[in-house]
Amino acid sequence: MGFLHEIVERTATEISRPEYGRFSAPSFGPRSSLRDAIRSSGAPGALLVEFKRHSPGSDPPALPVRSPPEFVEATEPVGVAGYSCLATAHRFGGSPDDVASLAAATRRPVLFKDFVIDPRQVEVARRAGASAILLIARLESEGLVRVPLAELARVAHSHHLEVLLEFHEKAELRQAVGVSADMFGVNVRDLDTLRMEPSVAAATLRAADGLRPLVGLSGVGSAADARRFWDLGVDAILVGSAVARAVDPASFLSTLRRTAPGGS
Secondary structure, eight states: OOHHHHHHHHHHHHHHSTTTTOOOOOOOOOOOOHHHHHHTTOTTOEEEEEEOSBOTTSSSOBOOOOOHHHHHHHHGGGOOSEEEEEOOOTTTOOOHHHHHHHHHHOSSOEEEESOOOSHHHHHHHHHHTOSEEEEEHHHHHTTOOSSOHHHHHHHHHHTTOEEEEEESSGGGGGGGTTOOOSEEEEESBOTTTOOBOHHHHHHHHHHTTTSSSEEEESOOOSHHHHHHHHHTTOSEEEEOHHHHHOSSHHHHHHTTOOOBTTBO
């Protein structure tokens, strides 16, 4: 069994438990738009920063973890456009509680990042204070979702959540048809093998150029990695494990900015 099937199987078990999504979520006001935050970033490009406890594709997988408020305090000074938060328990150590804690610590938009297969996860994302959810095209193409992505997107919008639709290979772009996504992303990592495949992602990004806003996902560990994404025309990049490992996250993030349209 590959990683993707393993994680979806465990996620299905997790979300079927009665206690899933039972948390004392703070009282949230209206959440800001992640799409608007990306669009308003302009020429420097938008930085999205991810709170995560483990990175299964990294060695070692365990990450240095600040509390969500500490994480926000360490990263907001650089002017990030928004946050992403892992809500997946198996292999990632995440939870909806982490999303709620992060959302309570910032006024910036928060992406609920999980292997979303069921509307129950969408409702939990809303209660956790997220602004958007991640949907993964490959989950539908491999028959791993309980309801179609188009329906999950409809449910998300009924909860006033935006949708970021993720691809890896070019063939997955066909899943965009009929899914009312608000943003689109290309993941460098193959979610089944956990291998980084930059050439595959680059080909997908070139083919997805008409889909906007466009986000580069995963694999940003240096200014050179960020530059490759900017040169491929993305509107935003998401940075995860490297931020967790940075001694000075704000200084590290400041090196990832695009300094001029189409270059760095």
